[in-house]
Amino acid sequence: MPPSPRLRHLCFALAAIGLAFAATPAAAQADRCPKLVAQAPARIIPAAFRPDVPGQSPLFPLVAGVPKEVTLNYIGHSTFLIETAGGVTVATDYNDYVRPDVVPRVATMNRAHSTHYSLSPDPGIEHVLKGWSDTPGQPVRHDLEVGDLWIGNLPTNTRDWEGGTVRNGNSIFVFRAADLCIAHLGHLHHLLTEDDVAALGRIDIVLAPVDGSYTLDVDGMIEVLKALESPLVIPMHYFNEATLNAFLNRLGAREFAVMRDTDPTLVVSRESLPGKPTVIVLPQR
Known part of the structure; x- marks a missing residue:
C-alpha cells in the first residue's frame, strides 16, 4: 500500500531539516551498518546481483520499481510493526496485550516483563526471535535474512x-x-559500552524506551542516544504525557530537534533522514 501524500510530505520535511544542518559523524560510517554481521561467514553474492548504484549494498539490491523506504507503525508500548518495501513485516517486542492487526512474518521478543513477550505467539508467524537464551546468562545470537x-x-x-x-x-x-539500519533498544537497563556502540555500527533510526524508570533513566537514555549519533529517534515505552515530556524536556535543543506527529505511521527513506538528530513522537494506536 503506497504511503499517503501526508506521509510523503513528512519525509520531505525531514529532508529539509537535513539540508539545514551539517551531517552527523555517523553518516560517514560504513554502508553496511552492524559490525555484528562481519562476524558471520562471508556470503558469496553473484555478480548479477551487484547493481551499479552509488551507496547500494550488494546484499540488498534495489528491486526495479520498488521504492527504497521502510514503513514504521507504532502499535503501542514497545511494539512497532515494521514493513519493508518488499512486504516483509516485523512486530517488535511481540506480546499478548499489544499486537498489530496483521500477523507479522517475524516477531522479536524480550522478557523483562510480560508486555514484551508472548508464551503463545500466533502460529502463522514464520520466525519468532527471542532476545534471550534458554541457557541462563548465555547470549543469544541472531543473523537472519x-x-x-x-x-x-x-x-x-x-x-x-x-x-x-x-x-x-x-x-x-x-x-x-532499504539501506536503513533500525535499532530497537528493547528493555535497555544500562549504558552502552564503546564496544557495544562499535558493534552496532551505523544506526539510522533508534526506537528508544523513554519511561525513565523501568528501563534506563532519562539522563542515561539521552547519553545512549548521543553515543549512537543516529539521525532519527522515535520514543516508545512511555506511559503518559508526563513521562514523555520529562524525556523531551531534558533533550538539548541545540542537539536534538523535536517533532510531534498525529499519525502513528511513518515512511522513511535514506534520502529523508535529517542531518541534525531529530526526535519524532508518534501517537500510540
Missing part, C-alpha cells in the same frame, strides 16, 4: 525484581532494509 530484510541482535543485561543483574536478558534488535 527474510526477503529484503536482515535482522541481528546485540545482547544486553537487565535488572531483576531485587535489583540484581540478569546477564544477557535483553537484546537490542537491529533491522536493515
Whole structure:
C-alpha cells in the first residue's frame, strides 16, 4: 500500500531539516551498518546481483520499481510493526496485550516483563526471535535474512525484581532494509559500552524506551542516544504525557530537534533522514 501524500510530505520535511544542518559523524560510517554481521561467514553474492548504484549494498539490491523506504507503525508500548518495501513485516517486542492487526512474518521478543513477550505467539508467524537464551546468562545470537530484510541482535543485561543483574536478558534488535539500519533498544537497563556502540555500527533510526524508570533513566537514555549519533529517534515505552515530556524536556535543543506527529505511521527513506538528530513522537494506536 503506497504511503499517503501526508506521509510523503513528512519525509520531505525531514529532508529539509537535513539540508539545514551539517551531517552527523555517523553518516560517514560504513554502508553496511552492524559490525555484528562481519562476524558471520562471508556470503558469496553473484555478480548479477551487484547493481551499479552509488551507496547500494550488494546484499540488498534495489528491486526495479520498488521504492527504497521502510514503513514504521507504532502499535503501542514497545511494539512497532515494521514493513519493508518488499512486504516483509516485523512486530517488535511481540506480546499478548499489544499486537498489530496483521500477523507479522517475524516477531522479536524480550522478557523483562510480560508486555514484551508472548508464551503463545500466533502460529502463522514464520520466525519468532527471542532476545534471550534458554541457557541462563548465555547470549543469544541472531543473523537472519527474510526477503529484503536482515535482522541481528546485540545482547544486553537487565535488572531483576531485587535489583540484581540478569546477564544477557535483553537484546537490542537491529533491522536493515532499504539501506536503513533500525535499532530497537528493547528493555535497555544500562549504558552502552564503546564496544557495544562499535558493534552496532551505523544506526539510522533508534526506537528508544523513554519511561525513565523501568528501563534506563532519562539522563542515561539521552547519553545512549548521543553515543549512537543516529539521525532519527522515535520514543516508545512511555506511559503518559508526563513521562514523555520529562524525556523531551531534558533533550538539548541545540542537539536534538523535536517533532510531534498525529499519525502513528511513518515512511522513511535514506534520502529523508535529517542531518541534525531529530526526535519524532508518534501517537500510540
